Amino acid sequence: MTGILDGTDLETTARYEGCGQVTRKRKITDKRGKVREIEVTVYGWKLLVMIEVRTKLPLAAKVVQIQDHEAPFTQELVTQARTNLADHARLRRVLFDRGFLDGADLWWLTQQGISFVVPAKENMAVTTDAHALAAVGAGVVARRVHTVAHGQGKHRWRERLETEVVGLADLTTYDQYGPEEHARQRYRKDFEEHPLNAVVVRKWNNRDYGPGGKVVFLTNETVDKPLEAFDAYDDRSLIENCCIKESKQAWNLKHPPQKTERAVQVHVFFTLAMFALATAYRLRAEQAAVGDEPVGWQRWRRQLIRQNRDKVIIFAQGWYGIFHVAEYSLLLGVRLREPPPEIGNRRDVLKKYGLVEDA
DSSP: OEEEEEEEEEEEOTTSBTOEEEEEEEEEEOTTSOEEEEEEEEEEEEEEEEEETTTOOEEEEEEEETTSOSGGGHHHHHHHHHHHHTTSOOOOEEEOOGGGOOHHHHHHHHHTTOEEEEEOOTTOHHHHHHHHHHHTTOSEEEEEEEEEEESSGGGOEEEEEEEEEEEEEEEOOOTTSSSTTTGGGTTSTTOOOOOEEEEEEEEETTEEOOTTOSOEEEESSOOSSHHHHHHHHHGGGHHIIIIIHHHHHTSOTTOOSSSBHHHHHHHHHHHHHHHHHHHHHHHHHHHHSTTOOOOOHHHHHHHHHHHHTTEEEEEETTEEEEEEHHHHHHHTTOOOSSOOTTTOOHHHHHHHTTSSOOO
């Protein structure tokens, strides 16, 4: 299985007990319409979370101070995810962004038998080399053309999209790719580089970046079919839409019950646990409804409301039951002017639950 690793800020105010703080630059537009950059202090925490690419289930999570960098926690999150999976599944690939990029962590993943795909930073030597090699025609070139539809009815039109990538094997200019002490030995005569593969994007959905490309992905996977690594990383955007944005907007992840660090920690993990349970329920429901088209969280939630808006749940002495509100009214002896045809009368309801015998 493939894990997607990402981080997101949980911004609060300075009144939250135990919160972190960091000063950042932000662009604003003044009253004259001029864009300028200002420094702001942000308070709160940062959520680091890994989800599984197919099921969207959270595999591991950690809450750190908002000023903490993501990279030092990669190994901890991967280890936690593997522990949580136990013998049920095996984590084979990890996708993450530049915030988690660290040569020692990439080497550790390789030693653990886990593949990775991560975008390189622009100022890295290996990035410069990858651009240069792609520009002179080195590596394996792969192209793909597909058509997407836009609009509806008479305004419907199709667009032809082309993507081109280059796979480059055995690049040796990422000195940090190795154990912790590896980078410190890079100026020694007997220094041995560890080769790493790369995928250079020349064209992405018709956006042409020239022969040398622009985005460079680093990977320890084979690149004889470079579109595979490219497509794998494209799934990383799922965590933003299917987990982070959903949990913040619909699951109130940013609204802990109290303004303390403990409350934030408990709230985050409880929310993720409920999110995982709901996701698992959705998977089971979709498997049961064979032929139904998978829907997003909001549409699925609207469907549930529509299906259950006329139902009530009753608790009595350790038992519970779910009834249609008309059924419940009939059982209470309420006379209904027009009971739903599928409900019938009071005797029909009692017979449905085995409380009366057939006449």
